[in-house]
Amino acid sequence: MVPKPPADLAPSGSDDGDPRSDEALMLAYAADDAAAFTRLYARHRQSLFGFLWRGLQDQAMVEECFQDVWSRVVHARLRYQPESRFGTWLLQIAHHRMADEWRKRRPPTLSAEAQEFALQHVVDEQANPEQDMSDMQAQQRLQAALRALPDEQRVAIQLRLAQELPLEQIADITGVGRETVKSRLRYAVDKLRASLCP
Numbered sequence: 001m002v003p004k005p006p007a008d009l010a011p012s013g014s015d016d017g018d019p020r021s022d023e024a025l026m027l028a029y030a031a032d033d034a035a036a037f038t039r040l041y042a043r044h045r046q047s048l049f050g051f052l053w054r055g056l057q058d059q060a061m062v063e064e065c066f067q068d069v070w071s072r073v074v075h076a077r078l079r080y081q082p083e084s085r086f087g088t089w090l091l092q093i094a095h096h097r098m099a100d101e102w103r104k105r106r107p108p109t110l111s112a113e114a115q116e117f118a119l120q121h122v123v124d125e126q127a128n129p130e131q132d133m134s135d136m137q138a139q140q141r142l143q144a145a146l147r148a149l150p151d152e153q154r155v156a157i158q159l160r161l162a163q164e165l166p167l168e169q170i171a172d173i174t175g176v177g178r179e180t181v182k183s184r185l186r187y188a189v190d191k192l193r194a195s196l197c198p
Contacts, residue, residue, distance in 0.1 A: 016042055022086030030077040037077075041070065044090055047163075051091060054162045055098040055155070065101065069094045088172045091163075095155065095173050102151055138196075145195035153188035156181055 018039050020028070028036035048069060052062045072093050080089075146154060152174070159170045167185075171178045 023082035026077065026080050026086050027082065030080055037074070040073075040086065044087060047087075048090060048094060051094055051163060052098065054158055055094075056101060061101060065094070065097050069097055072097070084172050085169070088169050091159075091165075091169075091173045092175070098155075099151070141196055142192075145192050148195065149188055149191060153184045153191070156184040157188045157192075160185055 016039055018025070020036075020039075022040060022043065025036040025040050029040065049062065049066055052065050052069070056062050056065065069090070073090065076093075146157070149157070155174060156170060159165045159173060160167075165173070167178050167181050170181045174181065176184075
C-alpha cells in the first residue's frame with residue numbers, strides 16, 4: 001500500500017486555473033515569481049511522491065528525497081533551460097537522487113499496484129497463476145524477480161509500467177538513448193518471464 005504524501009499535499013494536477021505551461025512557470029520562478037513555484041509544486045507533488053515511493057518504499061527516505069528534489073529545483077532555477085518538459089526534468093532529478101540511495105542500499109521493488117500491472121504484462125497468457133500458486137506466492141516471486149533485475153532495468157520497468165511514460169521520456173530521465181531503453185525493457189521482461197514462468 002502506498003502511504004499518503006506529507007499532510008500539506010492536497011490533490012495535484014494542472015487544472016489550477018493558470019494557463020501557463022510548466023516550463024513557463026519555471027522560467028517565471030527563475031525571474032522571482034514565487035507564485036509560479038507554488039503552482040509547479042501543486043501540479044507535480046503527488047506524482048513525484050509516488051515516483052519516489054515506488055523506487056524507495058521507505059516513508060522516511062521518500063519524504064527526505066521528496067524535500068531534497070524540490071530543494072534541488074529551487075537551487076537550479078537560475079540555470080533551468082526548457083530543453084525538455086519540466087516533468088521530465090523533475091523526474092531526472094528524482095531519478096538521480098534515488099540512484100544515490102540505491103548505491104547505499106539495495107532498493108525494494110515496485111508497489112503492489114505496479115507489481116499487479118507487471119504480472120499482467122509479463123506472465124504468459126497461457127499460464128494460470130491461480131492453479132500454480134496463491135496470489136501471495138505470485139507476489140513474492142515477482143518481488144524476488146524484480147529485486148534480481150539490474151537497477152537500470154528495474155528503473156525502466158518502473159517508469160514504463162508504474163509511471164506509464166513513453167520511451168522518449170524514459171530516455172530523457174535516465175540519460176540514455178531510446179533504443180537503450182527498449183533493450184532494457186526487453187531484457188527486463190525476458191528475465192521476469194524466465195523467473196515467473198519457468
